[in-house]
Amino acid sequence: MLEADHDDGQRHSVTFGWLISDTVSDQSYTGAVTAPRAPEPMPRAALILDEILTMEAFQAGAPELISAARPVAERSDPVPVRWIHVAETLEATTLLEGGEFVLSTGRLLDGPASAEEGVREAERMLDELEAAQVAAVAVEVLPEREEVARALAQAAAHRSLPVYRLSRQVRFVAITQEVHRRISERQLEQLTTDRRIHDVFTDLSLEAAPAPRIVEEAGKLLGTRVHWHRDAGGPSSGIRDGGPAVPQVPVMVAGEPAGVLAVEVPERGPVPPRELCSTVLERAAQAVALGLLTERSRQDQARQAESTLLHELRRPWHLEEDEALRRARALGIGVVRGRPEDGPVPAAWVPVVLRWDAGRRTDREVLDAMTWSLRQARTTALAGRLNAAGLALLIPVAARALEGSVLERVLGGVRRRLGAEAGSVAGAGPAEPLLLTAAARLDEAAMVAEAAEALGSAPGLGPVGGDDARAGARRTYYRARDVRLRGLLASLRGDERVRRFAAAELEPVLGPDRATDLELLERLLASGGNKSALAQSLNVSRPALYARLARLQRRLGVSLEDPESLASLQVALLVHRLHAD
Structure with missing residues (x-):
């Protein structure tokens, strides 16, 4: 039953088999009551409960909260209301979608013959409405229906569902019309907002706007700052901790995470609605992802052009120096980043292989x-792939004196960016005044890098160059003078001929009972053939040392006085250490 007010000021009763008044649909539905279900996500245009409670038409009924729900003023989270219905039968539940504000006169509670039956009927009514997950219920029970008021209050007392008793007559039509008007206005506003959001990010995408500008426009739409975390490392220190959860949306490029967009929750002032934040951030994330894809495409084209030029430079008969420099400048390669034409002419080019x-x-x-x-x-560099795990670089420097600092900044930055687990190692060749001659030294830089990489996995060969300060973990890049013989042997350790050479040289002192002979040989070579120093380090007399060396010489079958023999033994010993590790 629906009691509606008409222009004549009288209340008329109209009976329906099952009634839900809804200005959007005039259809009637019937169906069984089902188990509670999760409501659909609330639209951003939804009202909140306290807006309805403060309406003049609703306040005219002297509303009183009779359930155990917390008063609106004491709630930190607003209760959204998606629609308003007038319902007078229990069969209405199946048509409710959740989040509705339900008005009723409670006429079905007038039928029970006893107070106990009235309470049971009231509990049944509220059970059905709770199962439908309505936002709140308001029942008009005038003073002359005191038994109904008591039954309703008893049935609602223990419930968290907001249940209000209206003890004065109200115009349901006035309430529903006002609620519908406000929702319609907000839906129209939302359409306008959605259109504006669409236009803003469509224009930004068509302009291929950079990420900072997209983030700035997103902040303007939300009225607060938006942060772009390129490395997806999480909110920055500028975002408040301990307060509401920070709305954020990941940026995905080609199925891979490329960063996170997050809204800064203001210390003071209104917080943007979460649904609006999600919409703006999602559109911004799409625009940023599209921009990153465009940037990646341009970058790939530039890298391909650089790689092509680099490989042509390694075949110098294809290019003259002037033509090579002109093409490098056209690619933006110069001493000063972004100004290859206006910047100084490179004094030298450093060949590097990473x-x-x-x-x-x-x-x-x-x-x-x-x-x-x-x-x-x-700065800049001409870069190109060398092989599956090698990158060739020609780095311009404005002055030879700046060569070391430029390499430290560039190659040190790469190591930090990649992390220690990447195992990156760089080899540098000598700087050359001409671009073509620098390109010709890339093979030398590649050999240095390969040798340094091999040294890093061969600790038995000792620190690079014999200097602890130049140990592999501490150097940003290597020169040929850093790797020397150890680097050469490390890079050749897979060669069976080298292994056989070492075995043939050291075979007489490699037996299990020859450990003292091998140690003596190592000490002799480490001393550079200085027998006095060797005797002192072994704490033996010189005659005793000479006797031991004579036995070692007979066992080896080579002269320990011959420099070439000592060199061969030194190389063999280094190879032995390498394979022992």
């Missing part, structure tokens, strides 16, 4: 790290 563990970092990750490091160092 190697890494291909199982831990892809070539794109290494190229991205190199691009980042060059940007941080405010």
Whole structure:
């Protein structure tokens, strides 16, 4: 039954088999009561409960909260209301979607013959409404229906569902019309907002706007700051901790995470609605992802052009120096980043080859790290793939005196960006005044890098160059003078001929009972053939040492006075250490 007010000021009763008044649909439904279900996500245009409670038309009924629900003023989270219905029968539950504000006169509670039956009927009614997950219920029970009021109050007393008693007559039509008007206005506002959001991010995408501008426009739409975390490392210190959860959306590029967009929760002032935050952040994330894809495409084209030029430079009969420099400048390669034409002419070019563990970092990750490091160092480099785990670089320097500092900044930045687990190692050749001659020295830089990489996995050969300060873990890059013989042997350790050479040289002192002979040989070679120093280090007399050396010489079958023999034994001993490790 629905009691509606008409223009004549009288209340008329109209009976329906099952009634839900809804201005959107005039259909009637019937169905069985089902188990509670999760409501659909609330639309952003939904009202909140306290807006309805403060309406003049609703306040005219002298509303009183009779359930155990917390008063609206004491709630930290607003109760959203998606629609308003007038219901007078229990069969209405199946048409409710959750989040509705239900008005009723409670006429079905007038039928029970006893107070106990009235309470049971009231509990049944409220059970059905709770199962439908309505937002709140308001029942008009005038003073002359005191038994109904008591039954309703008793049935509602223990419930968390907001249940209000209206003890004065109200115009349900006035309440529903006002609620519908406000929701319609907000839906129209939402359509306008959605259109504006769509237009803003469509224009930004068509302009291929950079990520900072997209983030700035997202902040303007929300009225608060938006943060772009490129490395997806989480909110920055500028975002408040301990308060409401920070709305954030991941940015995905080609199925891979590329960062996170997050809204800064203001210390004071209104917080943007979470649904609006989600919509803006999702559109912003799409625009940023599209921009990153466009940037990646441009970057790939530039890298391909650089790689092509680099490989042509390694075939110098294809290019003259002037043509090579012109093409390098056209690619933006110069001493000063972004100004190859206006900046100083490079005084020299440094050939560098970077190697890494291909199982831990892809070539794109290494190229991205190199691009980042060059940007941080405010310089450029001509870069191209050398092999599956090798990157060739020609780095311009404005003066030879700056060569070391430029390499430290660029290659040190790459190592930090990739992390220690990438196993990156760089070899540098001598700086050359001409681009073509520098390109010709890339093979030398590649051999240095390969030798240094091999040294890093061969600790038995000792620190690089015999200097602890130059140990592999402490150097940003290597020169030929750093790896020397140890580097050569490390790079040749897979050669069976080298292994056989070492075995043939040392076979007389490699038996299980020859450990003292091997140690004596090592000490002799370490002393550089200085017998006085060797006798002192062994704490033996010189005659005793001479006797031991004579026995060692007979066992080896070579002269320990001959420099070439000592050199062969030194090489064999280094190879032995390498394979022992």
